[in-house]
Amino acid sequence: MALTRSSLSGDTKDALTRDVPATDHCRTALRAGLAYFGGVDDAGKRVLRTRRASIARLMRSLGDERDGNVRRSPEARLYRSTVYDVDVEGGTALPAWPRARCDRRMELRAAFLACGSLSAPQAGYHLEFVAAQAEAAERIARLVRAEGITPLTMTRKSRAVVYLKGLDAIVTVLSAIGAHGAVLRLEDVRAVKETKNRIHRLVNTEAANVVRAASAAAAQRDAIAFLADAYGLRNLSPALREAAQLRLAHPDETLAELGRRCAPPVGKATINGRIVALMRLVKRVRGPQEPRRPSA
Numbered sequence: 031m032a033l034t035r036s037s038l039s040g041d042t043k044d045a046l047t048r049d050v051p052a053t054d055h056c057r058t059a060l061r062a063g064l065a066y067f068g069g070v071d072d073a074g075k076r077v078l079r080t081r082r083a084s085i086a087r088l089m090r091s092l093g094d095e096r097d098g099n100v101r102r103s104p105e106a107r108l109y110r111s112t113v114y115d116v117d118v119e120g121g122t123a124l125p126a127w128p129r130a131r132c133d134r135r136m137e138l139r140a141a142f143l144a145c146g147s148l149s150a151p152q153a154g155y156h157l158e159f160v161a162a163q164a165e166a167a168e169r170i171a172r173l174v175r176a177e178g179i180t181p182l183t184m185t186r187k188s189r190a191v192v193y194l195k196g197l198d199a200i201v202t203v204l205s206a207i208g209a210h211g212a213v214l215r216l217e218d219v220r221a222v223k224e225t226k227n228r229i230h231r232l233v234n235t236e237a238a239n240v241v242r243a244a245s246a247a248a249a250q251r252d253a254i255a256f257l258a259d260a261y262g263l264r265n266l267s268p269a270l271r272e273a274a275q276l277r278l279a280h281p282d283e284t285l286a287e288l289g290r291r292c293a294p295p296v297g298k299a300t301i302n303g304r305i306v307a308l309m310r311l312v313k314r315v316r317g318p319q320e321p322r323r324p325s326a
C-alpha cells in the first residue's frame with residue numbers, strides 16, 4: 031500500500047489503528063463506528079472509504095467472513111495518496127447507543143478515524159469531525175458531550191461539522207479515545223508557548239523598567255542641575271551633596287549603583303531617600319509654578 035503524507039492528524043490516526051481493543055464488545059463498537067461514520071454506498075455495496083492504509087488494514091482485521099476485502103477506489107488521488115475501499119456489511123443504520131463507557135469511546139475513536147482531523151499546534155488548536163449526514167454529526171456531538179465537553183457545530187459545503195477549539199477540551203477528547211501520543215505533543219507545544227510568552231513578558235517588563243529608570247534619572251539630573259545654579263550644592267548637607275554630585279556625575283546609573291559609590295556605601299532605599307529629599311528641595315526653590323497664559 032502506498033505511503034500517505036505525514037501530519038499530526040495522520041500520525042495520530044496511525045497510532046490509534048495500532049491500538050486494537052482486546053475485548054470483543056469494544057472491537058464490535060469500533061467496527062460499527064467505522065462502518066457508520068466512514069461508510070458510503072458504492073455500486074450497490076457498502077464500503078468504508080479512507081485515504082489511510084492503516085485504517086483500511088484495521089477495518090479488515092475487525093471484519094468477518096462477509097467483509098474485509100480491500101481495493102483501490104476509482105476516486106481521484108488526493109495529496110498523492112491512494113483512496114481505499116473496504117467492503118463492509120451493514121453500517122447504513124444508526125447503531126444503538128452504547129451502554130458501556132468504553133464502547134462509547136471506541137465509537138468516538140471510530141468517528142475520529144473515519145471523519146476527524148487534528149490541526150498542527152502551530153496553526154492553532156483545532157479538532158473537528160466532518161460528517162456526511164446531520165444525524166451522524168449529532169451522534170458525534172452526543173459522544174463528545176458524554177465526555178463532559180460541549181462541542182461547537184457549523185455547516186461547511188452542505189456538510190455538518192462538529193469541532194473543538196480549546197486545548198483543554200481537545201486533550202480531554204483525545205485522551206478519551208486513547209490518542210496519548212497526540213496529547214503529549216500538544217502539551218509540549220503548550221509548554222513551549224507558555225515559556226516563550228513568559229520570557230516575552232519578562233523582557234517587556236525589564237525594558238519598561240529600564241525606560242522608566244532612564245527617564246527618572248534624566249529628570250533628577252535636570253532638577254539637581256537647577257538646584258546647583260539656584261541654591262548651590264555647598265549649602266546642602268554632606269549626605270545630600272554627595273547624592274547630588276553622584277547623580278550629576280553618573281546620570282545613567284541606577285539608584286543601587288549610586289548607593290555603592292557612596293562613602294561608605296549605602297543601600298538603594300537610603301540613596302532613594304536622599305534623592306527624594308533633593309527633589310523636595312528643588313520644588314521649594316522653584317516655588318509655585320504659574321499656569322501658562324494662552325497666547326493672543
